[in-house]
Amino acid sequence: MVSIGDSHSNPNINARFNYNQAKPYYYYTPPPSSAKISRSMGRSMRTIRSTIFNTDQSAPVCDKSPNLSENLTDSVIDLRLGELASKSSTDLKSPSSEDFDDMLDISHAFSDFSACSSDISGELQRLASVPDPAVDEDASSEHEQEPCYGFLQRETFSTEIIESISPEDLQPTVKLCVDGLQSSSIAVKRSAAAKLRLLAKNRADNRALIGESGAVPALIPLLNCSDPTAQEHAVTALLNLSLHDGNKSVITRAGAVKSLIYVLKTGTEVSKQNAACALLSLALVDEYKLSIGACGAIPPLVALLINGSVRGKKDALTTLYKLCSVPLNKERAVSAGVVRPLVGLVVEQGTGLAEKAMVVLSSLAGIETGQEAIIEEGGIPALVESIEDGSDKGKEFAVLTLLQLCAESVRNRGLLVREGGIPPLVALSQNGTAKAKHKAERLLGYLREQRHEASSSSP
Numbered sequence: 001m002v003s004i005g006d007s008h009s010n011p012n013i014n015a016r017f018n019y020n021q022a023k024p025y026y027y028y029t030p031p032p033s034s035a036k037i038s039r040s041m042g043r044s045m046r047t048i049r050s051t052i053f054n055t056d057q058s059a060p061v062c063d064k065s066p067n068l069s070e071n072l073t074d075s076v077i078d079l080r081l082g083e084l085a086s087k088s089s090t091d092l093k094s095p096s097s098e099d100f101d102d103m104l105d106i107s108h109a110f111s112d113f114s115a116c117s118s119d120i121s122g123e124l125q126r127l128a129s130v131p132d133p134a135v136d137e138d139a140s141s142e143h144e145q146e147p148c149y150g151f152l153q154r155e156t157f158s159t160e161i162i163e164s165i166s167p168e169d170l171q172p173t174v175k176l177c178v179d180g181l182q183s184s185s186i187a188v189k190r191s192a193a194a195k196l197r198l199l200a201k202n203r204a205d206n207r208a209l210i211g212e213s214g215a216v217p218a219l220i221p222l223l224n225c226s227d228p229t230a231q232e233h234a235v236t237a238l239l240n241l242s243l244h245d246g247n248k249s250v251i252t253r254a255g256a257v258k259s260l261i262y263v264l265k266t267g268t269e270v271s272k273q274n275a276a277c278a279l280l281s282l283a284l285v286d287e288y289k290l291s292i293g294a295c296g297a298i299p300p301l302v303a304l305l306i307n308g309s310v311r312g313k314k315d316a317l318t319t320l321y322k323l324c325s326v327p328l329n330k331e332r333a334v335s336a337g338v339v340r341p342l343v344g345l346v347v348e349q350g351t352g353l354a355e356k357a358m359v360v361l362s363s364l365a366g367i368e369t370g371q372e373a374i375i376e377e378g379g380i381p382a383l384v385e386s387i388e389d390g391s392d393k394g395k396e397f398a399v400l401t402l403l404q405l406c407a408e409s410v411r412n413r414g415l416l417v418r419e420g421g422i423p424p425l426v427a428l429s430q431n432g433t434a435k436a437k438h439k440a441e442r443l444l445g446y447l448r449e450q451r452h453e454a455s456s457s458s459p
Contacts, residue, residue, distance in 0.1 A: 167209040174199065174213045181218035186227055193222055193233035200240035207244035216241065216254050223259035232271045235263050239274045242281040251278075252288055257295050264300040269312060272304055276315040283322045293329040299336045306341050310351050317356045324363045330370055339364065339373040346382040346398075354390065358383070358397035365404040374405065375412065380419050387424045392433050399428060399439045406446050413446050422447055 177199070180192030196215055200207045215237075222234035238256060241247045256278075263275040279297055282288050298320070305316040320338065323329045338360070345357035361379065364370030374380075379401075386398035402421070406413045422444065429440040 167205045170199065170206065170209065171213075174210055174215070178213050178215050178218055181215070181222070186225070186230060189222060189225075190227060190230040190233060193219060193230060193237055197233050197237035197240060200237055204244055207241050208246060211241055211244060211247035211250050216247070216250050216256070220254055220256050220259050223256070223263050228268050228271070231263060231267055232274070235260065235267065235271050235278060236274045239278040239281065242278050248282055248285055248288070252282060252285075252291075257282065257288075257292055257297070261295055261297050261300060264297065264304065269309055272308065273312050273315045276301060276304060276312070276319045280315070280319040280322055283319065289323055289326045290328060293323055293326065293332050298323065298329065298332045298338075302333070302336045302338045302341070305338065305345075310353070313345070313351075313353055314356065317353065317360055321356075321360050321363060324360065327367060330364055330367050334364060334367070334369045334373050339370070339379070340377045343374070343377045343379050343382050346379075347385055354386065355394045355397055358386065358394065358401060362397060362401040362404060365401050371405055371409070371412070374401075375415065380405070380412075380415055380421070384416070384419055384421045384424060387421075387428055392436070395428060395432055396436045396439070399425070399432075399436055399443060403439050403443050406443060417447055 174196070177192040177196045180188045180195075183189055183192070196210055196219070200210050219234045219237055222230050223238075225231055225234075238251060238260070242251055260275045260278050263271050264279070267275060279292055279301075283292055301316045301320050301323075304312050305320070308316060320333060324333055342357045342361050342364075345351075345353045346361070348354055348357075361374060361383075365374060383398040383402050386394050387402075390398060402416060406416055425440045425444050425447070429437050429444060432440060
């Protein structure tokens with residue numbers, strides 16, 4: 001819990017956690033329980049909430065704020081709480097099936113990238129028109145030229161031709177590529193993987209054909225190679241192939257999961273992103289979620305969440321969200337230290353990551369260790385700040401997560417009251433969306449007694 005006093009020592013409201021200091025590049029170790037985050041306080045920590053239990057009325061009156069919760073007086077808040085108290089007590093039960101049905105709706109927060117769009121690196125035009133790097137020594141004139149080498153080294157590989165050819169007519173081409181993956185030349189392997197990546201980009205029938213051709217087992221060794229371009233082509237080809245449901249089992253049975261995790265740890269930024277997307281695609285099959293988590297995918301996903309680009313962070317969030325639908329993976333994610341960066345993203349503006357981070361936090365709030373970590377890492381101040389300053393959808397996610405934290409915990413209700421969460425919740429219950437209003441009213445019902453007890457104990 002971050003105290004009010006901490007807010008005065010760090011006035012920079014845009015400060016962010018520095019996750020990169022002294023951290024290994026592929027995993028994250030959570031801090032000891034005694035560690036405290038020095039997070040900056042946003043608008044919510046400078047409002048009426050910070051003095052809600054202060055009996056000293058000598059402080060100057062601030063100008064009227066555009067923030068609704070800052071303009072609420074105690075009498076208005078008491079009136080609203082009284083109205084809510086008159087409602088049926090059945091509204092104040094623990095989270096119902098209706099609340100967890102709402103969890104299905106929050107998955108739409110990932111709709112802009114959760115379709116696992118293939119070949120997201122935007123390399124299509126380069127692959128279609130630019131030759132591969134120069135041939136290495138293995139393909140020099142003193143060696144016998146590979147049978148498929150001429151085709152694989154073509155400077156152009158028209159996407160229009162690919163779109164117009166039937167899978168039956170592409171079979172010889174696919175066979176040449178698969179044979180190229182068996183070459184002793186890394187240049188030929190690189191080119192073969194690039195062509196398979198391109199063939200599998202847009203057409204489902206091509207993905208099925210390539211999956212049946214034996215390409216998957218031949219691509220997997222390239223995931224562990226030291227050539228970053230070959231690794232990128234291979235991981236993206238597997239991503240594209242995984243979008244065909246019939247290939248998911250082929251990829252998993254071939255042992256690709258551990259190699260994809262290796263790429264997630266060691267690859268280029270694009271390779272890491274596409275490895276995360278490939279794992280997401282495989283995790284759409286429920287039976288694979290546990291095995292992906294057991295193979296160690298979650299710590300490097302947390303590292304990508306911390307150190308990656310905005311695109312990488314989004315891919316990590318989506319994959320973590322899907323994997324954490326399994327309780328054991330929630331535990332793994334908490335142990336890997338995911339809560340701290342998630343809380344940091346909740347208050348981050350302008351990247352489109354705040355809502356998605358709250359969705360994952362809401363999932364983790366479903367287990368006891370997740371709730372403890374959210375409280376420890378300053379989650380309540382961040383969520384209250386989102387209720388004040390976030391988007392309409394962000395406010396819905398924030399109040400849902402707070403409801404999960406407080407429904408069964410008197411201690412957490414007290415923390416939220418002392419954090420000054422009641423004014424923004426009252427404002428939300430009056431001016432929010434229908435879903436936000438309903439959840440804010442339920443949460444205020446839990447907090448009403450906490451507030452009166454805290455007020456009566458004030459000097």
